[in-house]
Amino acid sequence: MGVSSKLGNLGVVTTTVEQAVNWARTGAMWPLLFGLACCAIEYMSSQASSYDLSRFGMELNRATPRQADLLIVSGRLTRKMAPVVRQLYDQMAEPKWVISMGDCASCGGVYNNYAIVQGVDEIIPVDVYIAGCPPRPEQLLHGILTLHEKVKSERVADWA
Amino acid sequence: MAVAAQAQSIEEQRKWEGSIDQLRGLVSERAMTGETMLLNMGPHHPSTHGVLRLLLELDGEEIVTCLPDIGFLHTGIEKSLEDKSYEKALPLTDRMDYLSPMSNNMSYSCAVEKLLDLDVPERGQIIRVICLELARCASHLVWLGTHAIDMGAMSVLLYAFRERERVLGMFEMLSGQRMMSSYIRPGGVWRDVPAEFLPTIKQFLDDFPAKVDDYEALLTQNPIWKDRAQGVGVVEPDVALAHGMTGPALRGSGVNWDLRKAQPYSGYETYDFNVPLGEHGDVYDRYLIRIQEFRESMKILNQAVARLETVKGPYRSENRKYVPPLRSELGQSMEAVIHHFKLWTYGYDAPDDEIYSAIESPRGEIGCYIHGTGANKPRRVHFKTPSFIHISALPVMSSGYLLADMVAIIGSVDIVLGDCDR
Numbered sequence: 001m002g003v004s005s006k007l008g009n010l011g012v013v014t015t016t017v018e019q020a021v022n023w024a025r026t027g028a029m030w031p032l033l034f035g036l037a038c039c040a041i042e043y044m045s046s047q048a049s050s051y052d053l054s055r056f057g058m059e060l061n062r063a064t065p066r067q068a069d070l071l072i073v074s075g076r077l078t079r080k081m082a083p084v085v086r087q088l089y090d091q092m093a094e095p096k097w098v099i100s101m102g103d104c105a106s107c108g109g110v111y112n113n114y115a116i117v118q119g120v121d122e123i124i125p126v127d128v129y130i131a132g133c134p135p136r137p138e139q140l141l142h143g144i145l146t147l148h149e150k151v152k153s154e155r156v157a158d159w160a
Numbered sequence: 161m162a163v164a165a166q167a168q169s170i171e172e173q174r175k176w177e178g179s180i181d182q183l184r185g186l187v188s189e190r191a192m193t194g195e196t197m198l199l200n201m202g203p204h205h206p207s208t209h210g211v212l213r214l215l216l217e218l219d220g221e222e223i224v225t226c227l228p229d230i231g232f233l234h235t236g237i238e239k240s241l242e243d244k245s246y247e248k249a250l251p252l253t254d255r256m257d258y259l260s261p262m263s264n265n266m267s268y269s270c271a272v273e274k275l276l277d278l279d280v281p282e283r284g285q286i287i288r289v290i291c292l293e294l295a296r297c298a299s300h301l302v303w304l305g306t307h308a309i310d311m312g313a314m315s316v317l318l319y320a321f322r323e324r325e326r327v328l329g330m331f332e333m334l335s336g337q338r339m340m341s342s343y344i345r346p347g348g349v350w351r352d353v354p355a356e357f358l359p360t361i362k363q364f365l366d367d368f369p370a371k372v373d374d375y376e377a378l379l380t381q382n383p384i385w386k387d388r389a390q391g392v393g394v395v396e397p398d399v400a401l402a403h404g405m406t407g408p409a410l411r412g413s414g415v416n417w418d419l420r421k422a423q424p425y426s427g428y429e430t431y432d433f434n435v436p437l438g439e440h441g442d443v444y445d446r447y448l449i450r451i452q453e454f455r456e457s458m459k460i461l462n463q464a465v466a467r468l469e470t471v472k473g474p475y476r477s478e479n480r481k482y483v484p485p486l487r488s489e490l491g492q493s494m495e496a497v498i499h500h501f502k503l504w505t506y507g508y509d510a511p512d513d514e515i516y517s518a519i520e521s522p523r524g525e526i527g528c529y530i531h532g533t534g535a536n537k538p539r540r541v542h543f544k545t546p547s548f549i550h551i552s553a554l555p556v557m558s559s560g561y562l563l564a565d566m567v568a569i570i571g572s573v574d575i576v577l578g579d580c581d582r
Binding site: 033034035036037038040041042044045048049050063075076078080081084088110111113114115116133134136 | 203204205206210211231232233234235236237239240251252255258259302305306317318319321322324325328338339340577578581
């Protein structure tokens with residue numbers, strides 16, 4: 001099983017620190033247990049049996065931002081909620097990533113009115129945007145895999 | 161520039177710290193002296209079912225009172241509706257109670273139909289009943305999974321969502337969308353059911369009762385579940401009525417009030433089903449009622465599917481002043497093209513009148529009030545939503561119980577913050 005059977009008697013693996021760290025980061029990226037509106041229900045569907053996010057090492061949702069790597073902003077962000085989301089983002093430890101899930105989080109969606117922040121990128125930096133109202137679980141999975149690709153291409157020099 | 165200004169205003173809001181004097185009259189005098197403790201819960205909390213904030217006053221571990229703080233999901237939907245013609249406003253109603261968008265569509269469509277005096281053909285009514293009952297199952301399945309996970313039964317969610325995916329698959333079959341379907345529209349439904357729908361729903365109706373038994377096997381006689389749920393969050397019937405509670409939360413207290421029986425709509429009076437009632441008004445009774453409602457919904461669905469096979473004909477009104485013609489008519493009839501153009505550019509005029517129409521959603525009475533202007537846009541649209549009322553009843557339900565019971569009580573009234581804040 002696993003690495004030992006593939007390696008046979010070699011006993012040595014060579015890689016770079018960069019690749020090893022990025023591999024670890026993409027293999028167990030813990031999302032914050034956080035939902036805003038409709039998209040949060042599709043996010044729950046992605047966690048549940050049919051779509052099973054744990055295939056990507058993401059079954060462990062942390063309720064506290066101190067232990068989370070990934071903030072999935074799932075739903076419409078109101079002006080009353082915006083300071084809370086910003087505080088949650090600030091409380092997350094580096095390295096951290098943000099996925100903006102759905103039209104409302106990405107650009108305000110159908111609500112161009114007094115109550116809704118026109119995109120979560122007005123208050124926090126976003127790595128991946130997912131379109132849809134709400135996006136299907138497959139779309140969320142695609143967004144997460146896109147983020148994994150981005151993380152894998154990060155370089156040590158950029159972390160400093 | 162705007163971004164910088166917004167960031168600054170957020171900084172200022174975060175620096176704000178309220179004085180305890182602002183809470184005088186809302187919390188007990190003991191909190192003023194520091195004898196009891198004030199604890200903040202939410203808006204980021206896994207057990208508040210969305211972005212609800214509660215300020216709890218605690219005497220040791222006992223809740224003295226709780227102050228709900230709502231509006232974290234206020235979307236301005238009612239205001240936005242005033243700027244849209246009646247048909248184009250419908251997709252916004254999907255996004256209020258996002259666990260059962262079909263009920264919102266139905267509430268709004270019923271109100272518009274009442275305002276316009278618009279007919280709905282029988283087949284359309286049957287399809288509506290099927291959608292509403294499937295929506296009830298889908299909504300209750302989310303409630304079951306999240307309620308159980310709050311109380312420590314982690315596995316129920318996985319079973320509940322397995323079945324919910326099948327219901328969402330059927331919605332997608334009908335409307336092309338899993339959740340925000342906009343399928344029920346004024347005058348009927350958007351389109352007829354596709355050929356593959358009937359075999360799918362029949363298979364679901366065959367399988368689902370056994371799944372409900374599975375959920376019950378996990379919870380109903382589970383001693384931990386009973387300890388957490390029985391005798392917790394008790395609401396007396398008169399208190400429930402005084403707070404205006406509806407739906408399973410009211411019926412848990414033993415009040416027989418279900419709009420499907422009391423003010424039937426969409427032909428509900430012709431279906432044979434029971435309204436389950438509780439005795440004690442506690443968390444456990446509200447759980448049992450929703451489980452029973454799965455079974456009653458199955459009864460209604462079985463009857464409705466049988467009728468759908470026999471009743472043919474139009475699925476939406478033929479009144480072309482209000483309901484757009486079929487696409488197939490557009491190549492044949494100049495009249496149809498004119499109606500189509502008129503309806504999708506201007507819409508239709510509704511009388512200068514006010515009406516209220518309510519239906520029984522999975523959470524309770526969701527009512528729609530429309531005040532027409534005589535033109536193509538309403539003067540005011542207001543929704544009376546069950547979650548808003550149930551949140552206002554949270555203080556009376558929770559005072560005197562333990563802090564750990566709070567999550568059980570919140571789960572048992574099944575609030576949706578999108579429904580409350582709109």
